[in-house]
Amino acid sequence: MPTTATLLTFALAAAALVVVPGPSVVYVMTRGVEFGRRAGMVSVAGLEMGSLLHLIATVAGLATLLTAWPAGLQLLQWAGAGYLLWLALDQFRSARPVGRHRPAASAPGCPSTLRLFREGMLIDLLNPGTAMFFLAFLPQFVDPTRGPVAVQIMVLGGCYLVLAVLNDSAYALAAGGLAKRLRGSHGSRRRTATVTGIIYVGLACVAVLV
Template sequence: MPASATLLLYVLSTAALLAVPGPSVVYVVARAVEHGRAAGLVSVLGLETGALLHVLLAAGGVTAVLASSEWAFAVLRYGGAAYLLWLGLRQLLSRRRPAGAGPAATPASRRRLFRDGVLVDLLNPKTGLFFLAFLPQFVDPAAGPVALQVLVLGLLFVVMATATDSAYALTAAALRNRVARPASGRPVLQRTTAVVYCGLGGLAAVV
């Protein structure tokens, strides 16, 4: 296991990274604004499950293999972008609820929300490359099996990311309850979240 000083440096570095909102925060906030607090938290669990799978792949060396394959990287990259764009288009084309029904009249399935979160994160190869580039900086080959150290550091990152993203989801849901009116707020939220998904998809494809 890494030394205590190394772990402390890792925690501080991870906290600094998580303090800057990224695509995952934007995604979670969009879900919470559109569907409410529970949906935001379920989306967080989905995203972090995807991140956990990336950690397992990195620990097993699979991420390094994928990173060395331009074809495999492109498939994941454009597959993830296409999935985000599909989420946005589905949001735009979905039927609006009857006036007065309110934002929570037909809440999205929690299973679907969780699945979407997992796929959004899992289909993003840049997440895997992040773990491949970031975690080894804090690994000490003399302190034990490298794969085990990567796994432990990755799990710690996922735990901290879960706490951070959950805080954003709860904040977004609280603001949503204050500003969204039952009849008029729903179409605006629907269009806004659709634009967010499409924007994230476009960003994933070109960056």
């Protein structure tokens, strides 16, 4: 097990990283603004499940294998970007003007809990940056003389996940507070969907270029 000093040092370093808004924060905020606090929190749960799976993959050695295969890492980048573009297209569709053949009553409602959770999980799973974080950052705080390396990585990864949940949840709840104001009319829903779609396109570009 890591020493108390190591855990405190890691927690401070990880907190400094998660507090800076990144793609995950942007995603949960858009979901919170669109559909409210509950949707934002479900999205947070999906994201952190994706991070947990990345952590398990790191312990199992899969992340090391992915890093050793550059084409696989690039494939993961493009898959993540493609998924974000698909989400953007869905937003642009929902932002279409209301006409005689599409009355205001047909405006899309909040996605199901399963869909929100699945989308959040896939966004994180298809983010190679998360895999590289667990592979490159966590081992710096591992001391082989303190016991099994896999156990230490899981403990450190668990500490990071707790910090990520607290940070992302705060953003999701804050964004959810704006949901009612921005969803008061069909026009505001259209504008929110359009802005969200543009944000997803931007995140897709970041996923490919970074």
